[in-house]
Structure formats: C-alpha cells, structure tokens
Amino acid sequence: MRVFKVSAGNHGWQVSGLGEPTFFRSGGRAEAAARRLAIAAARCGQPVELQVFDRGGTLAAQLRF
Numbered sequence: 001m002r003v004f005k006v007s008a009g010n011h012g013w014q015v016s017g018l019g020e021p022t023f024f025r026s027g028g029r030a031e032a033a034a035r036r037l038a039i040a041a042a043r044c045g046q047p048v049e050l051q052v053f054d055r056g057g058t059l060a061a062q063l064r065f
Contacts, residue, residue, distance in 0.1 A: 002046050004034045007053040027055075038065050 004017035006027065013030035014021040018037065024030040031052055038048045042065035052061040 001049055002038075002041050003049045003051060004038050005051045005053065006030045006034045007057070008055045035063075038063070041065070 002017060004015060006013060006015055008014075008027070009021070009023065011023045013024045013027045015024070015030050015034045015037070016022075017034070022030075022033065024033065034050055034052070038050045041048045048065040050061070050063040050065070051059060052063075054060045
C-alpha cells in the first residue's frame with residue numbers, strides 16, 4: 001500500500017510518499033496536492049492511504065482510496 005503523509009515541517013507543510021518531500025506554505029494546499037496524488041495512484045490500481053497530521057503531530061485524518 002502506498003502511503004502519502006501531510007505534516008508540518010521546518011519549511012512549511014510537507015507531502016511525503018514519492019521520495020523527496022514537497023513543501024507548501026499552507027496545510028490546505030499540501031492536503032489538496034496529496035489528495036490529487038492519492039487519487040491518481042488509486043486510479044492506477046494501487047491501494048492508497050492518505051494520512052494528514054496537524055501542527056502538533058496528531059493524526060487528523062486518515063483516508064483510503
């Protein structure tokens with residue numbers, strides 16, 4: 001199963017799951033990008049999980065596609 005994670009980092013919000021993390025200034029933009037990646041991977045037949053963490057590191061959402 002491919003797992004994408006959205007979390008707060010030192011340089012803003014990051015999306016990980018494709019190798020090097022990608023950084024965003026807002027959590028909303030990071031989450032939207034991660035959802036697009038997750039949906040694209042699911043359309044290719046891969047089971048996908050999206051995990052979204054808040055600034056404190058607590059799991060705020062967990063979605064499966």
